[in-house]
Amino acid sequence: MAEAIQKKLKAEVDKYTLMQKDVSKSMSARQKLETQLTENNIVKEELDLMESANTVYKLIGPVLVKQDLDEAKATVGKRLEYINGEIQRYEALLKDMEKKSDQQREVLSSLQQEFQKAQGLVVGKA
Amino acid sequence: MSEKGKMNGEQFGGAVRLREEHEKVVKDCESRIDHWKKVSGDYEALNDRLKTLPDKLAYDIMVPFGPLAFMPGKLVHTNEVTVLLGDNWFAKCSAKQAQKIVDHRMKHVKHELDELTKTVKNFEARVGFAKDLETMALNKRDYVDIREDFGNNEEGVHKGKRRIALKPKSKPKLGPVIDLKEEDEEDEGEAHKSVLSEQELWARLDELEKLEQLQDEQDRLSDTADTNGEDTSSSSSEEEKDGDPAASVNAQSLKPSWTTEPPREEPSCKDTKDDDEEEEVHSLPTIAFSHTVEPKKVRINTGKNTTLKYSERKEQKDHSKKKKKNGHSNGHLHPEHYKITTPADLYRLFVDVKNGEPVPRKSILKSRSRENSVCSDTSESSAADFEERRMMSRSFSHDDNTTHSDTSDGVTEEDSPAAAPAHQASRFEAFSATVIEKDPMPTTVPHLTIAHPALPTILERKQEEVGLETSSTDCTALPPPPPPPQPPQPAVKKLSKFKAARLQQM
Numbered sequence: 001m002a003e004a005i006q007k008k009l010k011a012e013v014d015k016y017t018l019m020q021k022d023v024s025k026s027m028s029a030r031q032k033l034e035t036q037l038t039e040n041n042i043v044k045e046e047l048d049l050m051e052s053a054n055t056v057y058k059l060i061g062p063v064l065v066k067q068d069l070d071e072a073k074a075t076v077g078k079r080l081e082y083i084n085g086e087i088q089r090y091e092a093l094l095k096d097m098e099k100k101s102d103q104q105r106e107v108l109s110s111l112q113q114e115f116q117k118a119q120g121l122v123v124g125k126a
Numbered sequence: 127m128s129e130k131g132k133m134n135g136e137q138f139g140g141a142v143r144l145r146e147e148h149e150k151v152v153k154d155c156e157s158r159i160d161h162w163k164k165v166s167g168d169y170e171a172l173n174d175r176l177k178t179l180p181d182k183l184a185y186d187i188m189v190p191f192g193p194l195a196f197m198p199g200k201l202v203h204t205n206e207v208t209v210l211l212g213d214n215w216f217a218k219c220s221a222k223q224a225q226k227i228v229d230h231r232m233k234h235v236k237h238e239l240d241e242l243t244k245t246v247k248n249f250e251a252r253v254g255f256a257k258d259l260e261t262m263a264l265n266k267r268d269y270v271d272i273r274e275d276f277g278n279n280e281e282g283v284h285k286g287k288r289r290i291a292l293k294p295k296s297k298p299k300l301g302p303v304i305d306l307k308e309e310d311e312e313d314e315g316e317a318h319k320s321v322l323s324e325q326e327l328w329a330r331l332d333e334l335e336k337l338e339q340l341q342d343e344q345d346r347l348s349d350t351a352d353t354n355g356e357d358t359s360s361s362s363s364e365e366e367k368d369g370d371p372a373a374s375v376n377a378q379s380l381k382p383s384w385t386t387e388p389p390r391e392e393p394s395c396k397d398t399k400d401d402d403e404e405e406e407v408h409s410l411p412t413i414a415f416s417h418t419v420e421p422k423k424v425r426i427n428t429g430k431n432t433t434l435k436y437s438e439r440k441e442q443k444d445h446s447k448k449k450k451k452n453g454h455s456n457g458h459l460h461p462e463h464y465k466i467t468t469p470a471d472l473y474r475l476f477v478d479v480k481n482g483e484p485v486p487r488k489s490i491l492k493s494r495s496r497e498n499s500v501c502s503d504t505s506e507s508s509a510a511d512f513e514e515r516r517m518m519s520r521s522f523s524h525d526d527n528t529t530h531s532d533t534s535d536g537v538t539e540e541d542s543p544a545a546a547p548a549h550q551a552s553r554f555e556a557f558s559a560t561v562i563e564k565d566p567m568p569t570t571v572p573h574l575t576i577a578h579p580a581l582p583t584i585l586e587r588k589q590e591e592v593g594l595e596t597s598s599t600d601c602t603a604l605p606p607p608p609p610p611p612q613p614p615q616p617a618v619k620k621l622s623k624f625k626a627a628r629l630q631q632m
Contacts, residue, residue, distance in 0.1 A: 046217070
């Protein structure tokens with residue numbers, strides 16, 4: 001009886017650790033997106049400071065490619081929107097994961113209690 | 127016991143971990159701050175360079191060739207700067223435009239720095255609290271856990287405004303008293319000051335309430351004449367207090383009672399609860415509170431530097447006497463009667479009892495014979511009382527009854543020049559109700575310090591009623607010394623006559 005519970009417990013614990021990993025992954029991805037967001041915001045503002053006389057380049061691989069200022073602004077704007085969307089998606093994902101991990105935690109705790117009881121019984125018997 | 131120990135151990139461990147976590151955050155923030163400071167320094171250097179760069183068309187420099195070699199060369203196009211805007215975007219700009227960009231970035235860096243410093247401060251504070259928590263968990267004796275059972279709306283309606291307004295006053299005055307008490311009393315070894323002060327305050331209130339009850343019983347038993355009763359009872363009450371074993375400690379703190387009374391007053395005037403103190407033994411010594419209603423108290427000076435306590439019991443005494451005269455018995459109503467919750471209550475309380483029926487007064491400050499007045503201000507009062515009366519008047523007439531407070535202020539103004547001698551020797555009652563000070567003003571000094579609706583009525587009445595008793599009244603003291611002797615005399619006479627007439631009325 002105790003062993004069965006023990007096995008169950010192990011399985012649940014593994015599940016829980018997996019979930020936690022996923023949560024942390026999405027957390028880090030979200031943080032990346034945050035930094036990109038701030039960066040692109042700065043780029044946007046600085047592009048606004050630029051006049052059309054200045055040439056704008058984009059680094060594609062080892063090559064600096066000339067870009068039109070307006071095009072550049074548009075591109076940066078689009079990128080910003082994209083980043084925002086991604087952040088929202090990740091947030092939703094994170095919420096879901098947190099819920100699941102909480103449920104898993106509860107399951108774990110109940111199993112632990114059972115296990116302790118069973119162990120107590122076993123000790124009592126033996 | 128083991129459980130207690132466990133709990134404490136847990137508390138302790140938890141507190142330690144909390145502190146450690148906070149300290150981690152603080153360290154992290156500090157490292158980030160260092161980073162941003164570096165960046166800021168770099169940008170400053172860059173700014174300087176950009177300023178000087180366009181000065182020359184070309185610079186002779188040693189160009190680095192890889193990590194180990196240099197080569198002499200020239201730096202040309204000194205005004206053209208290719209700026210990395212971020213995210214693989216570049217822009218070619220002049221040096222000045224580059225400077226603008228640098229400034230823009232500096233703003234951002236500063237912003238980050240400020241935020242970080244804020245968080246550092248916050249977490250440092252939290253670390254401090256966690257430390258306190260640790261020490262608290264360790265040393266049971268020094269810290270007390272105060273618990274209060276909250277009963278929902280036990281006491282009914284409270285005036286929240288009043289309470290808030292009066293709170294700031296109570297605290298500074300409590301300070302010195304509580305220090306005294308700390309010296310005198312032997313508490314359960316509580317050292318933490320804020321906790322102590324509260325606890326002692328509750329203890330004090332509790333004791334005072336007990337004293338009150340004792341005096342109540344005494345008064346009911348000894349239902350002797352009021353004439354001497356007021357002063358003697360007050361003095362006896364003070365003696366009682368001195369002699370009371372429970373209040374033996376309070377004796378010292380009663381004398382500087384000006385400070386204690388107001389806080390005592392204010393809670394009562396707030397018409398709120400009184401607190402009973404109970405101590406329970408927990409893992410930490412705990413104090414639990416429950417709330418009861420405290421009888422109202424008002425302090426009024428009769429001018430002899432004796433401070434009489436106008437309290438419910440005295441009112442009851444008065445009323446019981448009167449009612450005995452008049453054949454009524456209404457004792458059980460009193461506690462409810464004397465609860466002042468609205469300005470209207472003031473007028474309910476400030477009544478004259480004529481022939482057993484309460485007749486509402488036109489003005490609270492009008493002088494009546496002390497016998498019949500329920501509560502009123504005294505004309506003679508030392509300077510020390512002014513504040514108290516002001517407070518009292520404020521507490522009574524908090525929002526609406528500005529007239530009352532005005533006149534009381536006027537009263538106090540008037541009283542200050544006239545250090546009042548004794549009131550009528552024959553009538554020693556709790557309240558000498560002669561705010562007739564306003565009267566001499568028009569005769570002696572042409573201006574009126576406070577023009578008040580109540581005043582004309584007083585003046586009129588006095589001019590109407592002209593009795594012929596020259597008894598030394600409070601009024602004699604009232605006319606300020608500077609005015610010429612003649613006007614006071616007729617004024618005095620008038621006043622005395624008035625007084626006499628009034629006395630005759632009642």
